[in-house]
Amino acid sequence: MELNEVRQQIQTTDQQLLQLLAKRRQLALAVAEAKISQNKPIRDQEREEALLLRLIESGKALELDAPYVTRLFHVIIEDSVLQQQAKLQGELRGMQGPSVKVAYLGGQGSYSYWATQKYFTRRAEQIIDIGCDSFNDIIKAVETGHADYAVLPIENTSSGSINEVYDLLQHTRLSIVGELTHPIDHCVLGVPGTALNQIRQICAHPQVIAQCSQFLLGLTNIKVEYCDSSSDAFQRVQQKQDPTMVAIGGEAGGKIYGLEVLARDLANQKDNVSRFIVVARKAVTVAKAIPAKTTFIMFTGQQPGALVDALTVLKRHGISMAKLESRPIPGNPWEEMFYVDVLANTHDYAMTRALEELNRITKFIKVLGCYPSEAIQPTEVPTS
Incomplete structure (x- = not known):
């Protein structure tokens, strides 16, 4: 043929x-x-x-x-x-209707934009996306009713936890209602005709810079310009049309702004994945047929063994912990709040009893949300 x-x-x-x-x-x-x-x-x-x-x-x-x-x-x-x-x-x-309003960081082409599309295309016919310049603006958009949901990056396999988001969760009344993971493939993107040896300025979000630090160490005489989001970096390069200026971000996002890929796979870790949470004004009830995750914060106090006692409660009730994160408490020097992710539904008997016990032995505890877990582990089959 x-x-x-x-x-x-x-x-x-x-x-x-x-x-x-x-x-x-x-x-x-x-x-x-x-x-x-x-x-x-x-x-x-x-x-x-x-x-x-x-x-x-x-x-x-x-x-x-x-x-x-x-x-x-x-x-x-x-x-x-x-x-x-x-x-x-x-x-x-109960389905909310044909459309949802979702706040996220940056504009079209940012990593949060793609995460928003990925999560809500399974849940709504139309997504009305609301790009924001900061995490604080995202939270406010939902708190004031301007948006129904917000999508926030919470951690990355390369750069770790996003502390600003954790700190905002301490003070908001919003609830975590969902999560998703999204692969992050950082590329160098420039206007057509740009060459790597011409680069003198790189535009990127601070988290992106942290995730690509090893690549950046190999460059000399480069100025780094911090941006509010990857889409912000793309826009700056597009507007300048300067072959010495590039952005770091996702290939699909860069194409929206007419940028070309100069280099790929920049992240410090080969498998670079970000986890996002979805927040809303009202908490959700997770169906018993679905694996659930619960996130809560607690302040155990500084007495010896306080944290161990709290974690022993989870172990005694057979509750698996997925993450433990500590953050300082503003105004309380050297004291810390603990964020805990567990693989459990708040309506399960064991989880209900565990929370009751934690309420008695900690100084403060607050459930930030119970939501469906989207960490789908592939079923393994015998290699033979």
């Missing part, structure tokens, strides 16, 4: 694959409806393992190797689980 003919057949096959994937997603949502009516959990990992093993065997007959089939269906299964969870939560709280 001629090359063009082969490409046309590939194009046709790709379109058929998309149609089949769309059909599979609709069937997964039908499964969710059946699970809701029968009060069954969303995930059945024994069934997922059997499914993967069957698909691997079928793939072998079609000359498709096991790692390829496994990676492909891990993505498909993850999408099915998240779609089903979103549907179940929507049924539980």
Whole structure:
């Protein structure tokens, strides 16, 4: 066959694959409806393992190797689980309508913008995005009713926790109602025709600078300009049209502003992932069929063993802790507030008892939110 003919057949096959994937997603949502009516959990990992093993065997007959089939269906299964969870939560709280207003950091093209799109496309027909210049502005947008939700980055695998967001959570009445993780691939982006050896100025958000510090150490005679967001950095480079000035951010975001990639994979860690939280004015109830996560803050006091006593409560009730973060308390030198993420639902008996006990032995405790966990661990199958 001629090359063009082969490409046309590939194009046709790709379109058929998309149609089949769309059909599979609709069937997964039908499964969710059946699970809701029968009060069954969303995930059945024994069934997922059997499914993967069957698909691997079928793939072998079609000359498709096991790692390829496994990676492909891990993505498909993850999408099915998240779609089903979103549907179940929507049924539980009642769908809000065709559109939601969401506040996030920066403008179109920022990492928070893409995280917002990723999270809410499963939950609303239309997203009215409200770009903000600071985390404080984001919180205020929801508190005042200007936005229904806010999406906030909370931690990154390379640069760690985002302390400003943790500190804001101490003082707001908003509740955490969701979470998501989003891969972060930092690139150097400049106006068309820019060369790496021409660079004299880099525009980027402080968190991006921290995540790419090793790459930046290898550069000389470079001025770093801190920006409010990645989209802000893109806009500055676009407006200047200066081949000595570049931005660091995501490739998809840079393309919105007409920028070209000069270098990729800049992060200090190969797997650079950010975790975002979703906050709203009203807390949500998480369906029992969905894995839940609860975040709370507590002040244990400075007496010896106070923190150990608090954590022992969680252990005694069989509650797994996912994160422990300490932050200073303004106005109280050398005293700290602890942020705790646990893998539990506040409506579970064990979690209810644990919170009651923590209330008695700590000086202060506040639940910031109970929400569906979107950390979907892939089902492993025997390598043989």
